[in-house]
Amino acid sequence: MSRLPLFKILALSMVVSSCGGSEDSAVSSTEHASPNDTAITKSATQTTQPSAMQPAKGTIGSRIGPDIAGLYLGMTPEEVNAVMKAYDASIRIQDTSRYFEYNALGKRYKTDSFLVATHGQMPGGSVGLSVGYSYPPSEPRVVSITRGHRQTTEPLTQADYAKALIDKYGQPVADINNGRTDSRAERTLKWKLAETGDTSCVLGASIGNSVLDRFVKEGRKMATVDVTPDYAAQCAGLFEYTLRGEPVTNASGTIFDVWAQAKSEFEAQAWVQQQVAEKSKTGTEAPKL
Secondary structure, three states: OOOEOHHHOOOOEEEEEEEOOOOOOOEEEOOOOOEOOOOOOOOOOOOOOOOOOOOOOOOEOOEEEEEEOOEEEOOOHHHHHHHHHHHOOOOEEEEEEEEOEEEEOOEEEEOOOEEEEEEEEOHHHOEEEEEEEOOOOOOOOEEEEEEEEEOOOOOOOHHHHHHHHHHHHOOOOEEEEOOOOOOOOEEEEEOOOOOOOOEOOOOOOOOOOOOHHHOEEOOEEOOHHHOOHHHHOOEOOEEEEEEEOOOOOEEEEEEEOHHHHHHHHHHHHHHHHHHHHHOOOOOOOOOOO
């Protein structure tokens, strides 16, 4: 297998464990990535921009900004599990864990496993909730939240669904409608995510996965070597809902702090590279010849 640049260290082994709703055994799948010996260790300072709207709720402990189904950016995994269970007692919760794998002096190592995502699924799949966490060496905190809602029984019209969103979050900064009035009707409402920049860097959230290899600029994918901490610090967060169908049979919401995720990946690269350096130290004792 070819060696991948350190930007790709987040293509990791994955272990999924479940709790609540069923007694299913754990499911696991494995992907391996071996970073090279070059890491970006440049530090970055987050820059913030004034918000175009007030969040639905302010900072409460580790809860930051607006919420989706009671899930906030900045939450701990324990808080996430409690909120999901409070949302519906029958929800099935799964945690996804991964580890970094790297080489030093021709020997392969891997870090301890760490939590990258929590997924909650309602019976029948009517509602799915997911959060992604920041990566080590820092403690995991929610950096992305998604909600999927499928409703085929007495669904709401787009107007009524949008009204419920506006009542909760306030007037959007963008309201895009494709003009159709049938099953292919689509409407996207977007809000400004407070404390984030103004540069559009990604098209959507991919829960628990790397964001550095998904950056786009002027509609084109960026090379990962061009994604610097200074550039990522200017990224706008995603805060949007897309309604599909008239009436709405599928709705998906996203809150994603792109910079928080990117920052944790830059820090993870430096952390892994430090372990490579520690295991690559040269000795001083002369060989017995």
